[in-house]
Amino acid sequence: MADEQESLRPWLVLHRAPHIGPATFYSLIERFGSPGKVLGAGSAALRAAGLREETVAALNAPDEAAIEADLAWATQPGAHILTLADTRYPARLRTLADPPPLLYVYGDPDCLELPQLAMVGSRNPTPAGRETAQEFARHLGGRGLTITSGLALGIDAASHQGALAGGGYSVAVVGTGLDRVYPARHRELAHEIARHGALVSEFSPGTPPLAGNFPRRNRIISGLAVGVLVVEAARQSGSLITARLALEQGREVFAVPGSIHNPQARGCHQLLRQGAKLVETAQDVLEELGELVGYQVTADASSGEPSTADPKAELDAEYQKVLECIGHEPTSVDTVVERSGLTADAVCSMLLVLELQGFVAATNGGHYCQTC
Numbered sequence: 001m002a003d004e005q006e007s008l009r010p011w012l013v014l015h016r017a018p019h020i021g022p023a024t025f026y027s028l029i030e031r032f033g034s035p036g037k038v039l040g041a042g043s044a045a046l047r048a049a050g051l052r053e054e055t056v057a058a059l060n061a062p063d064e065a066a067i068e069a070d071l072a073w074a075t076q077p078g079a080h081i082l083t084l085a086d087t088r089y090p091a092r093l094r095t096l097a098d099p100p101p102l103l104y105v106y107g108d109p110d111c112l113e114l115p116q117l118a119m120v121g122s123r124n125p126t127p128a129g130r131e132t133a134q135e136f137a138r139h140l141g142g143r144g145l146t147i148t149s150g151l152a153l154g155i156d157a158a159s160h161q162g163a164l165a166g167g168g169y170s171v172a173v174v175g176t177g178l179d180r181v182y183p184a185r186h187r188e189l190a191h192e193i194a195r196h197g198a199l200v201s202e203f204s205p206g207t208p209p210l211a212g213n214f215p216r217r218n219r220i221i222s223g224l225a226v227g228v229l230v231v232e233a234a235r236q237s238g239s240l241i242t243a244r245l246a247l248e249q250g251r252e253v254f255a256v257p258g259s260i261h262n263p264q265a266r267g268c269h270q271l272l273r274q275g276a277k278l279v280e281t282a283q284d285v286l287e288e289l290g291e292l293v294g295y296q297v298t299a300d301a302s303s304g305e306p307s308t309a310d311p312k313a314e315l316d317a318e319y320q321k322v323l324e325c326i327g328h329e330p331t332s333v334d335t336v337v338e339r340s341g342l343t344a345d346a347v348c349s350m351l352l353v354l355e356l357q358g359f360v361a362a363t364n365g366g367h368y369c370q371t372c
Helices: 002-017 022-032 033-039 043-047 054-061 066-071 109-113 129-144 156-166 184-195 212-226 238-248 263-273 282-293 319-324 332-341 344-356
Strands: 079-083 102-107 115-120 147-151 170-173 198-203 227-233 252-254 360-362 366-368
Touching: 002 033, 002 054, 002 066, 002 079, 002 102, 022 033, 043 054, 066 079, 066 238, 079 156, 102 109, 102 184, 109 198, 115 129, 115 156, 115 212, 115 238, 129 147, 129 156, 129 227, 129 282, 129 360, 147 156, 147 212, 156 170, 156 184, 156 227, 170 212, 184 198, 198 212, 198 319, 212 238, 212 332, 227 263, 227 282, 238 252, 252 282, 282 360, 319 332, 319 344, 332 344, 332 366, 344 360
Parallel strands: 115 147, 115 227, 147 170, 170 198, 227 252
Antiparallel strands: 079 102, 102 198, 360 366
16 A cells, blocks of 8 residues: 555656646656656756746645545545556547546546446526436446446536446536535435446646536546537537537437427537437447447347336326327426316316326416426
8 A cells, every 4th residue: 555655656746737738747757757866867857858947946846735634535445546557547538639647536436437428518407308317327327338427516416426326336427526526415325326337537646626627527428438418418518518518529429309499409400410320229329339338239128118108198188188288398387277177176186187197397477387
């Protein structure tokens, strides 16, 4: 353990020095040979390598308290710091143009080598979108794909939850240090992911949730995965950044289509116009990724695909009529009354029953949409 920590120290010094991102980090390694040799190069050589005075000063007199804090963090059960020289560093991430020199991992680092599907989407999804993400993740996680996302509100959380509910693994790539959970309401979810997968960050312990960290971590989400599935995304969405990065990295990109009236579906439709693969079922994803991850994909009844039987057929005629008047886009009660010809009292009563049975979900502004 002492030798391992000593070998980590030069990497941590470079990592914590100001103005050293992945590109500068690797140019220094290429120039001098190793992090240890960078630190022993001397001020003149470091200046000749193009480093700023502030950076040279930090390398000559590193923040020892911060380095010791990092090393102490790594002594906790389940805590790991992987350098690019570590054999446990995920192979898919090594192929990036700018892989993080260090990865902080809490959980099982071996799961980072498992076939992963990244799932991303809106932080404010519709109820149907949230359910779609959960069901896709539950099924795909149960078939052996590790579900990777960013621990954010909305589709990210639903994807992690679905994978865990299906008995699969999940990986969360976060934009803070691993000594904190953001958003705080996902603390229990983060702990569950660490027990059945891993939390991953390129940021040192103590790093707060700075806005610039989240777009930056998206390249790791897509880089760890063999493909990215987008479930609900507005046109101006961080999820589209992840999809673009995935294309640049040579990963497969999938998108779930939605209603033309749903603003949260427009980003997915944009991706589809740009060549993303349209998926309607989890089986569609498995058929595309089967060869990449070594699956023998079948479409038989034992595949675990959610049942295609229509539960609406068991409803009374008037309840079916109300459902037919509600789209998958938000629909107002007044619109349902107008379309169905039923009284407002009857419609409100039936909507309550349908919501309790899971056929519809209430959305903002007193509207409803179908969930199945």
